[in-house]
Amino acid sequence: MGSRRRRRRRRGGAGSGQQSDQQAEQQAQQEGRGLKATIDSFGGFLTIGVVVATVVIVAALIWFNRPGGSNSAGDLEFEYRGSSAPVDGKLFGSPDAPIRIVAFEDFTCGHCGDFNRDTKPLLEEEYINQGLVSIEYRHLPLLGPDSVNAAAASECAVDQNLFWPYHDVLFQRQGRAGWASEGNLKSFAREVAEQLPEGAFDLDEFDSCVESGIKELVVEEEAQQAAQVLQGLLGRLSTPNFLINGQVVPGAQPIDVFRDVIDSLVPDDGG
Amino acid sequence: MAFLFARRRDLLLALAIAGVAVAGYLSWVALDEEQEAACSGVGDCQTVQGSEFAEIAGVPIAVLGLGMYLALLALIAARRWWAALRDGEEPPQALAGLTFALALGGTLYSAYLTWLELFEIEAICVWCVGSAVIVTLLMVLAAPDLRTAPRNIEADAGPS
Numbered sequence: 559m560g561s562r563r564r565r566r567r568r569r570g571g572a573g574s575g576q577q578s579d580q581q582a583e584q585q586a587q588q589e590g591r592g593l594k595a596t597i598d599s600f601g602g603f604l605t606i607g608v609v610v611a612t613v614v615i616v617a618a619l620i621w622f623n624r625p626g627g628s629n630s631a632g633d634l635e636f637e638y639r640g641s642s643a644p645v646d647g648k649l650f651g652s653p654d655a656p657i658r659i660v661a662f663e664d665f666t667c668g669h670c671g672d673f674n675r676d677t678k679p680l681l682e683e684e685y686i687n688q689g690l691v692s693i694e695y696r697h698l699p700l701l702g703p704d705s706v707n708a709a710a711a712s713e714c715a716v717d718q719n720l721f722w723p724y725h726d727v728l729f730q731r732q733g734r735a736g737w738a739s740e741g742n743l744k745s746f747a748r749e750v751a752e753q754l755p756e757g758a759f760d761l762d763e764f765d766s767c768v769e770s771g772i773k774e775l776v777v778e779e780e781a782q783q784a785a786q787v788l789q790g791l792l793g794r795l796s797t798p799n800f801l802i803n804g805q806v807v808p809g810a811q812p813i814d815v816f817r818d819v820i821d822s823l824v825p826d827d828g829g
Numbered sequence: 830m831a832f833l834f835a836r837r838r839d840l841l842l843a844l845a846i847a848g849v850a851v852a853g854y855l856s857w858v859a860l861d862e863e864q865e866a867a868c869s870g871v872g873d874c875q876t877v878q879g880s881e882f883a884e885i886a887g888v889p890i891a892v893l894g895l896g897m898y899l900a901l902l903a904l905i906a907a908r909r910w911w912a913a914l915r916d917g918e919e920p921p922q923a924l925a926g927l928t929f930a931l932a933l934g935g936t937l938y939s940a941y942l943t944w945l946e947l948f949e950i951e952a953i954c955v956w957c958v959g960s961a962v963i964v965t966l967l968m969v970l971a972a973p974d975l976r977t978a979p980r981n982i983e984a985d986a987g988p989s
Binding site: 605606608609611613619623625668702 | 873880882883885886890922923925926929931933934937938941945949952975
């Protein structure tokens with residue numbers, strides 16, 4: 559830019575043209591200095607103000623995103639909604655339902671939590687309670703030890719045919735690393751037991767099962783099978799993923815996506 | 830080190846662009862439910878991205894980071910643009926202050942996020958660590974511009 563100006567000066571030559579050029583240039587420089595002077599006149603205060611504001615904003619972000627803060631669902635009381643749908647192990651809904659959703663999920667996966675909190679209740683209300691749809695849960699623990707520990711504990715709940723209420727509390731309590739410690743997993747079982755008739759949940763049996771770690775093999779085998787299925791269908795591993803009568807629905811899609819697929823599969827005499 | 834400071838302004842621009850690229854990638858991964866961060870076997874990006882700390886009020890941290898890097902890029906580009914258009918005239922001090930303040934905020938928050946990764950989430954995301962290094966370097970390299978004394982406004986404005 560500077561060299562362009564210099565070239566312009568050289569081309570301008572002597573006379574009134576040169577004079578007016580110089581005046582215009584001086585005016586432009588003064589205007590430029592005026593703008594800069596205006597900004598600079600409060601630059602020091604502005605810098606201090608912005609630094610202070612930045613530190614305040616960072617502190618607010620840290621406060622809001624602190625461990626155990628309001629970002630976590632950990633403090634909400636667990637309420638088991640119950641269900642009129644038949645339950646058999648990890649199958650939710652009638653075993654004779656014409657449409658089966660195989661759900662590949664991970665108890666640590668946030669989007670799996672979204673599906674179970676937002677979409678599953680609607681599916682239950684609209685299709686499962688009518689005997690049209692059933693959901694079969696398959697373990698695919700991809701997110702480390704918490705995922706495996708939670709899945710193994712849920713298998714302990716399967717032994718007492720309490721997988722689904724325990725499944726619900728796990729998705730409500732999923733969170734930061736370490737959320738599925740042995741102590742927490744036992745504590746979640748107590749939250750479920752409080753919602754059930756007395757004696758319905760044998761906590762001693764559950765605790766022994768969790769402590770033994772015996773269900774980790776069950777989870778591992780199921781995860782290997784699930785991984786094979788998903789690799790074959792999608793070429794990658796992720797959760798949640800759903801197979802609706804063999805048709806893939808990847809990710810925690812809105813309820814309308816499930817409705818579209820299910821409605822296209824509902825037999826004519828089924829609704 | 831002397832070389833780094835000699836090319837400081839070029840480095841600032843390059844780092845801001847790198848920051849936009851890293852935060853942009855992490856934002857894409859965070860917003861697309863089907864994507865997983867490519868960790869290349871280093872660390873555990875999925876655990877970090879899937880943790881409760883990856884979002885604030887439903888907004889992915891990566892998106893906040895992308896906004897910060899875009900603002901830094903705009904400020905750094907504005908400083909260069911100013912100098913280029915005005916015969917190398919030093920840009921307003923406020924731009925340097927804003928750049929430093931923003932990079933300082935990014936560095937402080939990145940330090941907190943790294944602490945969370947190490948001691949709360951117990952997993953490391955190499956992309957997040959990369960971003961933390963970038964924003965820290967941006968802060969260090971932006972700091973010398975704060976030392977430039979403001980021009981004498983009265984002198985600039987001429988005799989009164």
